Amino acid sequence: MQLALDGISKKMGSETWLYEMSLRPRAGAVTVLLGATLAGKTSLMRIMAGLDAPSAGKVLVDDYDVTGKSVRHRNVAMVYQQFINYPSFTVAQNIASPLKLRGEKNIAAQVQTLADKLHIGMFLDRLPAELSGGQQQRVALARALAKNAPLMLLDEPLVNLDYKLREELREELGSLFASRDSTIVYATTEPGEALLLGGYTAVLDRGELLQYGPATDVFNFPSSVRVARAFSDPPMNFVKALRTGAGVQLPSGEVLSLPLPESVTGGAYPGGAYPGGADITVGLRASALRLQAREGDIALHGNVQLAEISGSDTFVHMTSDIGDVVAQVTGVHHFDINAPLVLYFTPAMAFVFDAADSLLYAPKRKH
Structure with a gap:
């Protein structure tokens, strides 16, 4: 199924919830809507589902205009952050309900398979009220998967689960999505989730x-x-810098020798060379900063402000000679507050954005 949003926008009173946009999620694939809270992910999904109408623009399904059609007239499965289950049905009955509507065979086996993949196979005879919030959310997710609708909308379905289970289910969902022909739109605030699920990202x-x-x-x-x-x-760490003839000069005076283009179409100086001293922005991902130096590295000198252990990584917040930075260091480390620290990075790992904040240079990908 090909879903297309053509110039849609959404206003509520004097507030604009969605600015004019067009989007065609790849048919039969996963599209992740990535953004912080209030980015517009849920508003966009409600328009996709037919729960809300756009203030302008059209919603097309296989080139047919469904903008005025309600969700009742669309074959859509949707899972919200706040789970919704039939309270008088057992877990098995909840999951089986869309299968029965379609007249499927081997319903019990299909229910068991889905329940096992979502780690709720042992709760099939229970009512939703007897389950924890995370378990109820997985029941709602299993029922949506069982519907096997051509369009599946998942609005942060794992947000209420504990960290370990969330990590496990992300991998399970990837294989479950791959086994279906549905167009799947999945909303999240977490960049790692977008990368893990693969597919496409908006x-x-x-x-x-x-x-x-x-x-x-x-x-x-x-x-x-x-x-x-x-x-x-x-x-990402961002630092204001200057364009020079040799590359990029950081506030510390260090110069990154990078092969920057002479001009950027649509950038701050379209069609012409960047003048010396032009303002640009250097971006450094936290994972690009290291404790050990390599040949050709740039050193950042500063003091530790905070160290946080997250799983097998340590996040180090440091004031430095180019500004405040955060480093994601592999392993569990102890750092004293205000202790001096030197971090290193390879110039080629830097991103560079022009004066209009458009991408000018990105590190080469490893194949």
Whole structure:
């Protein structure tokens, strides 16, 4: 099924919830709507589902205009952050309900398979009220998967689950999605989830669609500072710098010798060379900063402000000679607050954005 949003927007009173945008999620694939809270993900999904009508523009399904059709007249499955189940049905009956409506065979086996993949196979005889919130959410997710609708909309379906289970289910969902022909739209605030699910990613920010494409392409080549900020966890470090004849000069005086283009179409100086001293922005992902130096590295000198252990990584917040930065260091480390620290990065790992915040240079991808 090909869903297309053609110039849609959404206003509520004097507020604009969605600015004019067009989007065609890839048919039969996963499209992740990535953005912070209030980015517009749920508003966009409600328009896709037919729960809300856009203030302008059209919603097309296989080139047929369904803008005025309600959700009752669309074959859509949707899972919200707030789970919705039939309270008087057992878990098995909830999951089986769409299968029965379609007159499927081997319903019990299909229910068991879905329940096992979502780690609720042992609760099939229970009522939803007897389950935890996370378990009830998985029941709602299983029922949506059982519907096997041509369009599946999943609005942060794992947000209420504990970290370990969330990680396990992300992998399960990837294989479940791959086994279906449905067009799947999945909303999340977490860049790692967008990368893990693969497929395509649409980056939203404050009601604007900033970039859409294959997830790895958007991650590796963010079109703007706003996209790079949204598609990095922790957020990318940004430093104001100057364009020089040799490359990029940081506030510390260090120069990054990078092969920057002479001009950028649509950038701050379209069609012409960048003058010496032009303002630009350097972006460094936290994972690009290291404790050990390599040949040709740039050193950042500063003091530790905070160290956080997250799983097998340590996030180090440091004031430095180019400004405040965050480093994602592999392993569990202890750092004293205010202790001096030196971090290193390879110049080629830097992103560079022009004065209009558009991408000018990105690190080469490893194949």
